[in-house]
Amino acid sequence: xxxxxxxxxxxxxxxxxxxxxxxxxxxxxxxxxxxxxxxxxxxxxxxxxxxxxxxxxxxxxxxxxxxxxxxxxxxxxxxxxxxxxxxxxxxxxxxxxxxxxxxxxxxxxxxxxxxxxxxxxxxxxxxxxxxxxxxxxxxxxxxxxxxxxxxxxxxxxxxxxxxxxxxxxxxxxxxxxxxxxxxxxxxxxxxxxxxxxxxxxxxxxxxxxxxxxxxxxxxxxxxxxxxxxxxxxxxxxxxxxxxxxxxxxxxxxxxxxxxxxxxxxxxxxxxxxxxxxxxxxxxxxxxxxxxxxxxxxxxxxxxxxxxxx
Ligand SMILES: Cc1cc2nc3c(=O)[nH]c(=O)nc-3n(C[C@H](O)[C@H](O)[C@H](O)COP(=O)(O)OP(=O)(O)OC[C@H]3O[C@@H](n4cnc5c(N)ncnc54)[C@H](O)[C@@H]3O)c2cc1C
Numbered sequence: 001x002x003x004x005x006x007x008x009x010x011x012x013x014x015x016x017x018x019x020x021x022x023x024x025x026x027x028x029x030x031x032x033x034x035x036x037x038x039x040x041x042x043x044x045x046x047x048x049x050x051x052x053x054x055x056x057x058x059x060x061x062x063x064x065x066x067x068x069x070x071x072x073x074x075x076x077x078x079x080x081x082x083x084x085x086x087x088x089x090x091x092x093x094x095x096x097x098x099x100x101x102x103x104x105x106x107x108x109x110x111x112x113x114x115x116x117x118x119x120x121x122x123x124x125x126x127x128x129x130x131x132x133x134x135x136x137x138x139x140x141x142x143x144x145x146x147x148x149x150x151x152x153x154x155x156x157x158x159x160x161x162x163x164x165x166x167x168x169x170x171x172x173x174x175x176x177x178x179x180x181x182x183x184x185x186x187x188x189x190x191x192x193x194x195x196x197x198x199x200x201x202x203x204x205x206x207x208x209x210x211x212x213x214x215x216x217x218x219x220x221x222x223x224x225x226x227x228x229x230x231x232x233x234x235x236x237x238x239x240x241x242x243x244x245x246x247x248x249x250x251x252x253x254x255x256x257x258x259x260x261x262x263x264x265x266x267x268x269x270x271x272x273x274x275x276x277x278x279x280x281x282x283x284x285x286x287x288x289x290x291x292x293x294x295x296x297x298x299x300x301x302x303x304x305x306x307x308x309x
Contacts, residue, residue, distance in 0.1 A: 011040045015229040024221045027214060029118045029187060030088045032221055039081030039196070041066060041233040047077040063233050070237035081196035081231065085222070090120040092184040093214045096206075102198035107190040111176040115165065119158045119185040120214075124148040128213070133292060137210060158183065196231065203227070204242045252294050259303050267306040277307055 016037060023031035045062045048069055069077055089097065098105065108116065124147030128138035161183055168178035194202070199222075205211060206219035228235040248256065251274055258267035271277055276291035285291070285307075295305050 011038065011043055013037070013040045013230055015232075016226070019226070019229065024225050026218050026221055027090065027120050029120065030090065030093075030218070032085055032087045032218055032226075034083060034226055035086050035191065036084040036193075037082065037230060039231075041231045043080045044069070044077045044196075044231070044234060047080045048074070051077075063236075066233045067237045067241070070234070070241045075197045078197035078200065078234065079195040082193060083196070083199065083226075083230065084191060084193040086189070086191055087218070088116075088187050088189045089218065090185050090214065091188050093120075093212070093218070094188050094190070095184070096212065096215050097192075097218075100194075100198070100202050102201075103192050103194040105190055105192055108188055110179045110182075110188075111174075114169065114175065115179050115182055116187045116189065117162065118187045119162075119183055120187065121158070121185070122151055122154060124151045127151075133287070134210065134289075138213065154185075158185070196227075196234065199227065200234075200238050200242070203238075207243065246297055246300070248297070252297065255294070255306075256298075256301070256303065259298075259306060264304075264306040271307060 016034065020034055020036075023033040025031055041062065045065055048065055068074075087097075094107075125141060127142045127145060127147050127150050129140060129142045131137040131139035133139075161181055165178055165182055169175065203219050203223050206215050207223055208216075211219070223235070227238075251270070255267045255270050258264070258270060268277070271291065274290075276288050276294075278286045278288070280286055298305050
């Protein structure tokens with residue numbers, strides 16, 4: 001071969017190497033730890049420069065290039081980085097996690113092995129109330145209940161289901177059938193490997209306030225304790241362009257412009273024509289998620305809500 005190729009070494013990120021294999025505790029008995037990884041901020045920059053040509057290097061520094069990629073959703077350079085986790089997670093949380101189809105997964109088999117003897121327990125002060133604005137979510141801790149009695153019931157249920165399971169196993173019932181009445185709070189373990197682009201997509205969805213608290217706890221640790229150390233420049237851009245930012249729809253932009261022009265009546269008319277301001281008989285606004293989410297955006301921008309709230 002006439003071409004000369006430079007000698008290459010595997011990518012090493014010392015900050016990530018320091019925590020390789022270290023379990024980060026999540027919930028009462030869960031964890032997440034990094035088992036292996038490939039790539040770094042540098043690999044992303046290198047991959048991007050292959051596609052944009054060598055000249056780009058002079059124009060943009062690494063940080064600027066990564067921010068450009070994030071801003072314009074040029075995602076393939078981020079697929080050059082991969083990471084493998086070992087996680088222990090309750091099955092209800094895992095059921096949400098596994099919906100992310102772009103990872104490679106191997107889960108602990110309760111057909112082959114005995115089910116992990118651990119179920120996620122809830123402390124008396126940790127029971128949450130149903131949210132009224134979001135049918136899927138919770139809204140803070142329940143103050144007016146006897147949390148201890150719910151926790152006691154939970155302990156009884158966990159103990160009973162484990163006793164039933166153990167009894168079946170001792171009688172020689174197949175593990176695949178004996179497990180069927182274990183609660184969703186039972187912990188499972190998995191190896192979960194994913195590229196950085198799809199991991200960031202997972203984190204954007206699962207660190208969001210609309211995600212369930214339990215999976216948010218896992219994703220927040222993955223984001224802040226792991227990804228931030230692994231690819232600091234990408235993490236900084238991700239926080240700026242995804243986590244701490246929001247989009248405005250065409251209609252929302254129109255209303256913001258009207259607010260800025262002090263045309264509050266026109267802003268109300270625009271919202272009303274979109275069906276946001278329908279009222280109940282008692283005069284209160286009907287529940288409208290699009291309006292509520294827009295009001296949250298106005299509050300973040302420190303703009304007045306023209307129709308009040
Ligand atoms: C707050 C919240 C509430 C949710 N509520 C529900 C619910 O009530 N019911 C429910 O069933 N699910 C629910 N989900 C799950 C949600 O609908 C998605 O299935 C999950 O978040 C995975 O997202 P994804 O498909 O984008 O991710 P991944 O599966 O990781 O895929 C990443 C991206 O790859 C692409 N992709 C992957 N597979 C395909 C494919 N086959 N075809 C085309 N493109 C593909 C898509 O662009 C996708 O966004 C909820 C999720 C969240 C975050």
